[in-house]
Amino acid sequence: MRPIRLLVPGNIRHSSGGNVYNARLVAGLEELGAEVDVISVDGSWPDASADERRRLGIFLGTREPDEGPGQAVLIVDGLVAVGAPDELEYAAKAGRQIWVLVHMPVLESSGPAALEDEANALRAATGVICTSTSAASVLTKRGLPQAQVVLPGVDPAPRAAGSAPPHLAVVAALLPNKDQVLTVEALAxxxxLEWTASFVGSDQADPGYAREVRAAIAANGLQERVRLEGELTGEALEVxxxxxxxxxxxxxxxxxxxxVTESLAHGIPVLVREGTGAVEALGTAGQAADDGGPRLPGATLPLPAGGNESPDRLAGSLRQWLTDQQVRESWRKTALDARSRLPDWSITARKMLGIMAGTE
Structure with missing residues (x-):
């Protein structure tokens, strides 16, 4: 088994999904006997400077001769890769085996230059591994010939007891894309009705947006019912x-x-936005209903951008869940049933090794 060198962005310091995936992947690979060297690459990725890209080139081994079977296999986090397409091309020409691990494709709104950098970086790679089917689908629609999928695992977790009145949680860093302001407007x-809520996630990833969330809570008089808990880990998160x-x-x-899958591991149902990869996460351990359709441990909602339609629609779904005992019990039962069918991280690590070995 060849050693593995995983290059991750050094500028993402909050507990992002990508950081958690990378860390749990490394632990899983090491449990399977792989030798893994994790390198945190400094730089403002994906918008790195020329010096930062040159430093990445050293880590990629563009100046090292190909040492054959002992040469490390490189896995480059997609956030780094799309910021340095030239360096990946040089490394590929030097004979390096490079896999790009894509957590999130470049957004269309990033512009043509960013999309071109992504395309060039991925073409230079030995292969592309996505952490979701939705990410792979986006890349293949953009012309990538093939993208493998290695879904995240989830750790077993104790069953949540819940609270009275019901408690709602949003577990994500305070970022515009996560749309916590929309949730505040819906809660308003x-x-x-009786409920409490908390936002669990870093308020330092985007301090400006964090101020917007606090302002929305204050403007709607929700200070006594909605708490910003910050980033929680370990026992505090389990509480x-x-x-x-x-x-x-x-x-x-x-x-x-x-x-989403972490919530399901605790037997907690989830509301997600329709049309996003969170729908795949919600359906990971779903069952077929009597009519053959999916029976989800929660619900997906169409939430268009702008206007009052989305807050009204989200508020309506929350109102139904809070007031209809049958809906609440159905979602809870399906979430509890899902706990035994969630994939663990050993499956993630085994599939990753299989892809790099050419057996998947």
Missing amino acids: RIQD EWARTNLTLLVSRTEAFGMA
């Missing part, structure tokens, strides 16, 4: 999961949404 429309009855992930774009 159901103040006549939060234990008191939660429903999780929301209404990101505008989402490749997968590991918070």
